[in-house]
Amino acid sequence: MxxxxxxxxxxxxxxxxxxxxxxxxxxxxxxxxxxxxxxxxxxxxxxxxxxxxxxxxxxxxxxxxxxxxxxxxxxxxxxxxxxxxxxxIFAGVPLFLNSFYGITNQAFFSFVAPYWYYGLVGAWVFVFCIFLLITAIDFRLFIIPNELTALLVLGGLAISGFSAFIEKAMMMPFRTSFLEQYILVFPAFAHGIWNHAMGAIVGFIFFLLLSLITRGRGIGFGDVKLAFAIGLLFGWPDIAIITMLSFIIGGLWSVGLMLVGAKKMKDRVPFAPFFVLGALLVFFFGSAIVKGYFGVFGL
Ligand SMILES: [Zn+2]
Known part of the structure; x- marks a missing residue:
């Protein structure tokens, strides 16, 4: 404590x-x-x-x-x-990952957890710090600085590299999806680093299409690059759930603002904060959210 x-x-x-x-x-x-x-x-x-x-x-x-x-x-x-x-971020990310990967807090703080694990925790703390910067800056200026997206890609390479290393060298399956057993919702066609690469490509192509359809007014190219980075970080199918959640939350937010008269239809809404919120929800509550969703239908 x-x-x-x-x-x-x-x-x-x-x-x-x-x-x-x-x-x-x-x-x-x-x-x-x-x-x-x-x-x-x-x-x-x-x-x-x-x-x-x-x-x-x-x-x-x-x-x-x-x-x-x-x-x-x-x-x-x-x-x-x-x-x-x-x-x-500094307290919550290690606390969550410890329970997710079955590492006791005592083992974590007495440095007897596997050494790669500290790298993994450090990479996720770093990623969430960048998320915080991107959210605040996009909210203020409608800009996602390229250097921040590049740092997220770097974090994504580190995290997918860890997953590849652990599966190959440690000969143990690595829990890469935060949806846990609900990964079957959208079957993962690849493991390790290929799964992360697939997340990046799917995210990039999907948001590129959206940006072309909305002619950059709804989704800007900054969001397309961010989708690549988040896809690389989370892999498939997590990127799909993150995208859905971000559209639901962003939609509710915009409707809410219009209802209270604070925004008009044509006003810009920064997308990155909702994207990051979706990523945060999947990271901490991924399996609970999907489980709750299926619970509604009594499955
Ligand atoms: Zn003063």
């Missing part, structure tokens, strides 16, 4: 760094460019340079009741939200 709290606090600190990346991003420079991320943080209104005790993730926001200490301007809820999500 203590170790998960420490991981959460570490995640808060990373979340604080992600806020800097998100808020200083504009598409003219690489998101990680040094000139952008260096330099002290200051209040967005009065430009006062923040002292160290105003930079403590989450705590500073709570103690200052979400206001600048100098000019009292209300600070964006993005700060504590992204920080908290960072903490949840």
């Amino acid at each position: 203590l170790y998960f709290i420490l991981l959460f606090v570490l995640g808060l600190a990373f979340g604080s760094f992600f806020n800097v990346l998100i808020l200083r991003y504009d598409s003219d420079k690489n998101i990680f460019s040094f000139s952008r991320i260096s330099g002290r943080s200051h209040c967005p209104k009065c430009k006062t340079t923040l002292r160290w005790f105003e930079l403590l993730p989450l705590f500073s926001f709570l103690i200052q009741k979400g206001k600048c200490r100098t000019c009292n301007v209300k600070l964006s809820y993005q700060y504590p939200l992204v920080e908290t999500l960072g903490g949840m």
